[in-house]
Amino acid sequence: MTGAMNLFDSVSRQFDEAADILGLSQDIRELLKIPYREITVAMPIRMDDGTLKVFKGYRVQHNGVRGPQKGGLRFHPDLDLDEVRALASLMTWKTAVVNIPFGGAKGGIQCDPAKMSQHELEMLTRRYISKLSMVLGPTRDVPAPDLNTNAQTMAWVLDEYGRKNGYQPACVTGKPIELGGSQGREAATGKGVALCTREAWTKVLGKELKGARVALQGFGNVGGFAATFLGEMGARVVAVADRGGAVRRTEGLEVTALSDHARRHQGTVAGFPGGEAFDPAEIWAQPCDILIPAALSGVLTQATAPAVTARLIVEGASAPTTPEADRIFRDKGILLLPDILANAGGVIVSYFEWVQNLQQLFWTEAEVFEKEEKILLQSFQDVQERVRQHGCTWRVGALVLALGRVTKANSLRGW
Numbered sequence: 122m123t124g125a126m127n128l129f130d131s132v133s134r135q136f137d138e139a140a141d142i143l144g145l146s147q148d149i150r151e152l153l154k155i156p157y158r159e160i161t162v163a164m165p166i167r168m169d170d171g172t173l174k175v176f177k178g179y180r181v182q183h184n185g186v187r188g189p190q191k192g193g194l195r196f197h198p199d200l201d202l203d204e205v206r207a208l209a210s211l212m213t214w215k216t217a218v219v220n221i222p223f224g225g226a227k228g229g230i231q232c233d234p235a236k237m238s239q240h241e242l243e244m245l246t247r248r249y250i251s252k253l254s255m256v257l258g259p260t261r262d263v264p265a266p267d268l269n270t271n272a273q274t275m276a277w278v279l280d281e282y283g284r285k286n287g288y289q290p291a292c293v294t295g296k297p298i299e300l301g302g303s304q305g306r307e308a309a310t311g312k313g314v315a316l317c318t319r320e321a322w323t324k325v326l327g328k329e330l331k332g333a334r335v336a337l338q339g340f341g342n343v344g345g346f347a348a349t350f351l352g353e354m355g356a357r358v359v360a361v362a363d364r365g366g367a368v369r370r371t372e373g374l375e376v377t378a379l380s381d382h383a384r385r386h387q388g389t390v391a392g393f394p395g396g397e398a399f400d401p402a403e404i405w406a407q408p409c410d411i412l413i414p415a416a417l418s419g420v421l422t423q424a425t426a427p428a429v430t431a432r433l434i435v436e437g438a439s440a441p442t443t444p445e446a447d448r449i450f451r452d453k454g455i456l457l458l459p460d461i462l463a464n465a466g467g468v469i470v471s472y473f474e475w476v477q478n479l480q481q482l483f484w485t486e487a488e489v490f491e492k493e494e495k496i497l498l499q500s501f502q503d504v505q506e507r508v509r510q511h512g513c514t515w516r517v518g519a520l521v522l523a524l525g526r527v528t529k530a531n532s533l534r535g536w
């Protein structure tokens with residue numbers, strides 16, 4: 122989805138920039154780049170109309186030197202092994218940036234959930250987990266929600282894993298509260314995006330958040346909650362695009378009404394009466410101060426980046442920016458907060474969910490949000506320190522921090 126360069130090459134290029142700063146040797150680079158394990162599974166499913174369809178699923182466990190491997194499960198028609206590999210490596214760096222005791226993994230199924238029934242999705246999720254359960258588990262690899270998956274999907278994961286292994290709620294995070302999920306996990310990623318946006322906008326750029334114009338691609342779990350929290354902080358959400366359409370309003374969209382509309386219209390903002398419709402492909406050119414990609418990978422490219430007028434970009438999505446677009450933003454003086462910091466709120470609260478499950482404890486939402494903010498703000502400062510020290514971008518600064526922690530763990534283990 123990144124054009125000429127595949128996503129893993131693109132992520133590897135970013136890795137090399139940070140590895141150069143740290144002076145990492147070729148063998149250590151190889152050790153850190155090559156995933157521990159990559160699995161492809163074929164899943165035959167009897168569809169509701171009686172036909173048999175074979176789906177492809179993937180799980181890449183990139184690195185487990187700092188703890189069990191951790192990362193989401195995504196459903197998308199264009200998903201392939203290369204994309205999952207790239208996203209798995211980003212999880213290793215993300216858990217290291219925020220210093221939680223996990224490695225990195227990612228998985229998914231090549232399917233279009235918009236064209237499938239709940240029953241078909243349940244069968245497919247169960248088949249996927251049944252094929253992979255021997256490499257999953259609370260101390261091995263712990264899945265979570267990602268693009269087009271949610272708490273219900275994680276409930277099926279819990280149930281299917283439990284068939285072979287007994288009831289182990291810590292085997293998956295992002296579960297419904299009723300099944301041992303954590304308060305605050307659903308909103309956690311969007312909350313983290315909003316907190317990072319606030320820190321960068323007010324403390325790094327020295328601007329007022331009240332009235333600042335925000336445009337978002339994606340209004341699902343990440344984009345929807347990010348918009349809600351930023352609205353509460355006084356920002357103006359002026360444009361939102363999703364798979365179904367796009368709406369804008371210079372004076373600011375009413376975010377609560379927009380969320381209600383999306384809930385009642387198959388998750389899309391299309392047709393919202395409180396704004397003007399526009400072509401979703403035009404989202405990057407919308408006049409705004411803060412731009413938040415919160416949907417797909419590889420969407421900010423050499424072709425789309427020149428149109429961006431924002432002063433700050435906050436990556437809610439995983440890997441939305443290609444290296445070419447990164448360069449364009451740097452040259453234009455646009456500050457970009459990378460995914461491995463900006464959207465880490467989700468995995469931070471997944472860590473809290475795992476901890477609560479292992480201890481059979483339940484924390485309140487206020488406790489969860491307070492702890493999330495503490496870790497995220499510390500990580501923000503840690504990255505900022507690397508940026509100052511090396512005069513680099515925030516992406517490279519975050520990677521320098523992460524690679525430092527992972528290589529240290531490697532060497533302590535004797536590698």
Ligand SMILES: NC(=O)C1=CN([C@@H]2O[C@H](COP(=O)(O)OP(=O)(O)OC[C@H]3O[C@@H](n4cnc5c(N)ncnc54)[C@H](O)[C@@H]3O)[C@@H](O)[C@H]2O)C=CC1
Nearest residue numbers: 267268269310339340341342343363364416438439464467
């Ligand atoms: N859910 C989580 O906790 C985390 C998610 N992320 C990342 O955030 C991104 C979004 O994930 P979620 O919000 O969980 O997914 P979601 O499935 O809840 O929402 C996805 C949103 O993207 C929109 N979208 C899909 N295709 C589109 C297209 N072609 N053009 C424009 N919009 C499109 C959908 O309409 C929807 O609004 C992904 O890149 C994911 O990796 C990162 C960290 C954690």
Ligand SMILES: O=C(O)CCC(=O)C(=O)O
Nearest residue numbers: 192193265267467468471
């Ligand atoms: O909550 C988690 O474990 C990981 C979510 C995820 O896939 C991500 O942060 O990109």
